[in-house]
Amino acid sequence: MLGEIIDAILSVKGSTKQGFPAKYWLKLCDHNMKSLVKNAYLNLYSDATKHQNWASSVNNLWVTCYMSEIWINQGSLYKNKIVKILKNFFYNKYAQLWWEYIDREESKLRKYKTFKNNISLENYLLCTNDINIRREFTKLRISAHQLHIEMGRYSRPRKTPLSDRICGHCNSREIEDEEHFILFCHGYKDERDALFANLNSFTTFESLNTEQKFHFIMSYNEGDVEILKHQFNSLEFGAKPVFFNNQR
Protein backbone atom coordinates (compact mmCIF):
# COMPACT_ATOMS: atom_id res chain seq x y z
CA MET A 1 0.00 0.00 0.00
CA LEU A 2 2.86 2.40 0.78
CA GLY A 3 4.09 2.02 -2.76
CA GLU A 4 0.72 3.14 -4.13
CA ILE A 5 0.70 6.46 -2.24
CA ILE A 6 4.39 7.06 -1.80
CA ASP A 7 4.44 10.59 -3.23
CA ALA A 8 2.02 11.79 -0.58
CA ILE A 9 4.10 10.22 2.18
CA LEU A 10 7.35 11.65 0.91
CA SER A 11 5.92 15.12 0.44
CA VAL A 12 4.74 15.17 4.06
CA LYS A 13 8.02 13.83 5.37
CA GLY A 14 9.97 16.12 3.08
CA SER A 15 8.22 19.19 4.37
CA THR A 16 8.35 18.31 8.05
CA LYS A 17 10.92 15.79 9.26
CA GLN A 18 13.75 16.88 7.01
CA GLY A 19 12.57 19.93 5.12
CA PHE A 20 11.47 22.12 7.99
CA PRO A 21 14.72 21.98 10.08
CA ALA A 22 16.74 22.56 6.92
CA LYS A 23 14.68 25.60 5.92
CA TYR A 24 14.79 27.04 9.42
CA TRP A 25 18.52 26.43 9.65
CA LEU A 26 19.03 28.31 6.39
CA LYS A 27 17.09 31.26 7.77
CA LEU A 28 19.23 31.25 10.89
CA CYS A 29 22.41 31.22 8.84
CA ASP A 30 21.18 34.37 7.08
CA HIS A 31 20.18 36.21 10.24
CA ASN A 32 21.90 39.45 11.25
CA MET A 33 24.83 38.84 13.60
CA LYS A 34 23.23 41.21 16.09
CA SER A 35 20.01 39.25 16.36
CA LEU A 36 19.35 37.36 19.56
CA VAL A 37 18.26 34.19 17.80
CA LYS A 38 21.41 34.20 15.64
CA ASN A 39 23.60 34.46 18.73
CA ALA A 40 21.68 31.67 20.41
CA TYR A 41 22.31 29.53 17.31
CA LEU A 42 26.02 30.41 17.28
CA ASN A 43 26.25 29.23 20.88
CA LEU A 44 24.71 25.92 19.87
CA TYR A 45 27.00 25.76 16.84
CA SER A 46 30.15 26.23 18.88
CA ASP A 47 28.95 23.59 21.31
CA ALA A 48 27.81 21.09 18.67
CA THR A 49 31.09 19.16 18.51
CA LYS A 50 31.07 18.64 22.28
CA HIS A 51 27.40 18.09 23.07
CA GLN A 52 24.31 16.79 21.36
CA ASN A 53 22.05 19.76 20.60
CA TRP A 54 19.81 21.11 17.83
CA ALA A 55 22.79 22.31 15.78
CA SER A 56 24.50 18.92 16.01
CA SER A 57 21.23 17.33 14.81
CA VAL A 58 21.28 19.55 11.73
CA ASN A 59 24.90 18.60 11.19
CA ASN A 60 23.96 14.91 11.45
CA LEU A 61 21.26 15.44 8.84
CA TRP A 62 23.87 16.59 6.32
CA VAL A 63 26.31 13.82 7.30
CA THR A 64 23.51 11.26 6.74
CA CYS A 65 23.02 12.70 3.26
CA TYR A 66 26.76 12.61 2.52
CA MET A 67 26.66 16.40 2.19
CA SER A 68 28.84 17.60 5.06
CA GLU A 69 30.12 20.44 2.90
CA ILE A 70 26.73 22.15 3.25
CA TRP A 71 27.20 22.21 7.02
CA ILE A 72 30.85 23.28 6.74
CA ASN A 73 29.83 26.21 4.55
CA GLN A 74 26.98 27.10 6.92
CA GLY A 75 24.24 27.39 4.32
CA SER A 76 26.15 29.33 1.69
CA LEU A 77 26.44 26.30 -0.62
CA TYR A 78 23.54 25.29 -2.95
CA LYS A 79 21.47 27.82 -1.03
CA ASN A 80 18.38 27.76 -3.21
CA LYS A 81 18.42 24.03 -3.82
CA ILE A 82 18.97 22.64 -0.35
CA VAL A 83 15.41 21.47 0.36
CA LYS A 84 15.15 19.95 -3.12
CA ILE A 85 18.48 18.16 -2.63
CA LEU A 86 17.25 16.79 0.69
CA LYS A 87 13.96 15.62 -0.74
CA ASN A 88 15.69 13.88 -3.65
CA PHE A 89 18.11 12.17 -1.30
CA PHE A 90 15.40 10.77 0.95
CA TYR A 91 13.23 9.84 -2.02
CA ASN A 92 16.07 7.85 -3.59
CA LYS A 93 16.99 6.28 -0.26
CA TYR A 94 13.40 5.23 0.35
CA ALA A 95 13.03 3.92 -3.20
CA GLN A 96 16.15 1.78 -2.84
CA LEU A 97 14.96 0.24 0.45
CA TRP A 98 11.45 -0.22 -0.92
CA TRP A 99 12.57 -2.07 -4.07
CA GLU A 100 14.85 -4.27 -1.97
CA TYR A 101 11.91 -5.06 0.34
CA ILE A 102 9.48 -6.14 -2.37
CA ASP A 103 12.21 -8.05 -4.21
CA ARG A 104 12.76 -10.51 -1.34
CA GLU A 105 12.39 -14.17 -2.19
CA GLU A 106 9.55 -14.65 0.30
CA SER A 107 7.72 -11.43 -0.57
CA LYS A 108 3.98 -11.71 -1.14
CA LEU A 109 4.37 -8.85 -3.61
CA ARG A 110 5.72 -11.28 -6.20
CA LYS A 111 3.25 -10.12 -8.86
CA TYR A 112 3.15 -6.49 -7.84
CA LYS A 113 6.84 -6.01 -8.61
CA THR A 114 6.26 -7.22 -12.19
CA PHE A 115 3.99 -4.29 -13.10
CA LYS A 116 4.84 -1.60 -10.53
CA ASN A 117 7.38 0.44 -12.44
CA ASN A 118 7.48 3.76 -10.63
CA ILE A 119 7.29 4.83 -7.04
CA SER A 120 4.62 7.47 -7.30
CA LEU A 121 1.04 8.16 -6.40
CA GLU A 122 -1.07 5.92 -8.65
CA ASN A 123 -3.54 7.64 -10.98
CA TYR A 124 -6.36 5.24 -10.17
CA LEU A 125 -6.45 6.60 -6.63
CA LEU A 126 -7.35 10.02 -8.06
CA CYS A 127 -9.62 9.16 -10.96
CA THR A 128 -12.64 8.06 -8.95
CA ASN A 129 -14.23 9.05 -5.66
CA ASP A 130 -15.67 5.57 -5.24
CA ILE A 131 -13.70 4.12 -2.36
CA ASN A 132 -14.87 0.58 -3.22
CA ILE A 133 -13.24 0.78 -6.63
CA ARG A 134 -10.00 2.09 -5.25
CA ARG A 135 -9.93 -0.47 -2.44
CA GLU A 136 -10.69 -3.49 -4.63
CA PHE A 137 -8.19 -2.55 -7.30
CA THR A 138 -5.50 -1.88 -4.68
CA LYS A 139 -6.20 -5.26 -3.05
CA LEU A 140 -5.85 -7.01 -6.37
CA ARG A 141 -2.62 -5.19 -7.23
CA ILE A 142 -0.91 -5.88 -3.90
CA SER A 143 -2.19 -9.48 -3.55
CA ALA A 144 -4.39 -8.70 -0.55
CA HIS A 145 -7.25 -10.61 -2.17
CA GLN A 146 -9.03 -13.89 -1.52
CA LEU A 147 -7.65 -15.94 -4.39
CA HIS A 148 -6.33 -19.34 -3.31
CA ILE A 149 -2.75 -18.41 -4.15
CA GLU A 150 -2.88 -16.06 -1.14
CA MET A 151 -5.48 -17.75 1.09
CA GLY A 152 -3.43 -20.95 0.99
CA ARG A 153 -0.71 -19.16 2.95
CA TYR A 154 -3.02 -18.85 5.93
CA SER A 155 -4.73 -22.24 6.01
CA ARG A 156 -4.38 -24.21 9.27
CA PRO A 157 -2.91 -26.34 10.72
CA ARG A 158 -0.39 -25.78 7.94
CA LYS A 159 -0.04 -23.82 4.73
CA THR A 160 -1.60 -25.33 1.63
CA PRO A 161 1.22 -26.39 -0.72
CA LEU A 162 1.46 -24.06 -3.69
CA SER A 163 0.54 -26.81 -6.14
CA ASP A 164 -2.70 -27.48 -4.22
CA ARG A 165 -3.99 -23.90 -4.27
CA ILE A 166 -6.24 -24.69 -7.20
CA CYS A 167 -9.23 -22.75 -8.46
CA GLY A 168 -12.64 -23.72 -7.14
CA HIS A 169 -14.57 -21.69 -9.74
CA CYS A 170 -13.75 -23.85 -12.77
CA ASN A 171 -12.62 -27.38 -13.62
CA SER A 172 -9.20 -26.44 -14.96
CA ARG A 173 -7.28 -27.67 -11.86
CA GLU A 174 -5.04 -24.64 -12.35
CA ILE A 175 -3.58 -22.65 -9.47
CA GLU A 176 -5.91 -19.78 -8.68
CA ASP A 177 -3.53 -16.84 -9.01
CA GLU A 178 -4.05 -13.37 -10.46
CA GLU A 179 -3.38 -14.40 -14.07
CA HIS A 180 -5.78 -17.32 -13.89
CA PHE A 181 -8.44 -15.13 -12.31
CA ILE A 182 -8.14 -12.29 -14.82
CA LEU A 183 -7.25 -14.10 -18.05
CA PHE A 184 -8.36 -17.72 -17.92
CA CYS A 185 -10.88 -18.78 -15.30
CA HIS A 186 -14.09 -19.97 -16.94
CA GLY A 187 -16.06 -18.93 -13.88
CA TYR A 188 -15.62 -15.27 -14.89
CA LYS A 189 -15.97 -15.68 -18.66
CA ASP A 190 -18.89 -13.28 -19.12
CA GLU A 191 -17.25 -10.46 -17.14
CA ARG A 192 -13.96 -11.03 -18.94
CA ASP A 193 -15.56 -11.06 -22.40
CA ALA A 194 -17.26 -7.73 -21.63
CA LEU A 195 -14.04 -6.18 -20.40
CA PHE A 196 -11.94 -7.42 -23.32
CA ALA A 197 -14.53 -6.31 -25.87
CA ASN A 198 -14.44 -2.84 -24.35
CA LEU A 199 -10.67 -2.64 -24.37
CA ASN A 200 -10.46 -3.99 -27.93
CA SER A 201 -12.80 -1.26 -29.14
CA PHE A 202 -10.27 1.51 -28.52
CA THR A 203 -6.86 -0.13 -27.90
CA THR A 204 -4.63 -2.80 -29.45
CA PHE A 205 -5.25 -5.02 -26.45
CA GLU A 206 -6.15 -8.00 -28.64
CA SER A 207 -2.70 -8.09 -30.21
CA LEU A 208 -0.90 -8.47 -26.89
CA ASN A 209 0.44 -11.76 -25.61
CA THR A 210 -0.75 -13.25 -22.32
CA GLU A 211 1.87 -11.59 -20.13
CA GLN A 212 1.35 -8.22 -21.80
CA LYS A 213 -2.43 -8.46 -21.33
CA PHE A 214 -2.00 -9.18 -17.64
CA HIS A 215 0.33 -6.21 -17.18
CA PHE A 216 -1.93 -4.01 -19.30
CA ILE A 217 -4.86 -4.63 -16.97
CA MET A 218 -3.00 -4.60 -13.68
CA SER A 219 -1.11 -1.42 -14.53
CA TYR A 220 -4.01 0.08 -16.57
CA ASN A 221 -1.50 0.33 -19.39
CA GLU A 222 1.17 2.31 -17.54
CA GLY A 223 -1.25 4.66 -15.85
CA ASP A 224 -3.66 5.55 -18.65
CA VAL A 225 -6.63 6.92 -16.73
CA GLU A 226 -9.03 6.59 -19.68
CA ILE A 227 -8.26 2.89 -19.92
CA LEU A 228 -8.65 2.53 -16.20
CA LYS A 229 -12.08 4.18 -16.29
CA HIS A 230 -13.06 1.85 -19.09
CA GLN A 231 -11.97 -1.12 -17.00
CA PHE A 232 -14.02 0.09 -14.07
CA ASN A 233 -17.06 0.89 -16.21
CA SER A 234 -16.86 -2.43 -18.00
CA LEU A 235 -16.82 -4.24 -14.72
CA GLU A 236 -19.72 -2.26 -13.28
CA PHE A 237 -17.67 -2.04 -10.15
CA GLY A 238 -20.07 -0.38 -7.80
CA ALA A 239 -23.18 -2.33 -8.72
CA LYS A 240 -21.65 -5.68 -9.51
CA PRO A 241 -18.27 -6.13 -7.87
CA VAL A 242 -17.76 -9.64 -9.19
CA PHE A 243 -14.58 -9.60 -11.20
CA PHE A 244 -12.17 -8.08 -8.72
CA ASN A 245 -14.09 -8.55 -5.50
CA ASN A 246 -13.88 -12.33 -5.42
CA GLN A 247 -16.07 -12.90 -2.39
CA ARG A 248 -16.76 -16.42 -1.25
Ligand SMILES: [Zn+2]
Ligand atom coordinates in the same frame (compact mmCIF):
# COMPACT_ATOMS: atom_id res chain seq x y z
ZN1 LIG B 1 -10.73 -21.02 -12.42
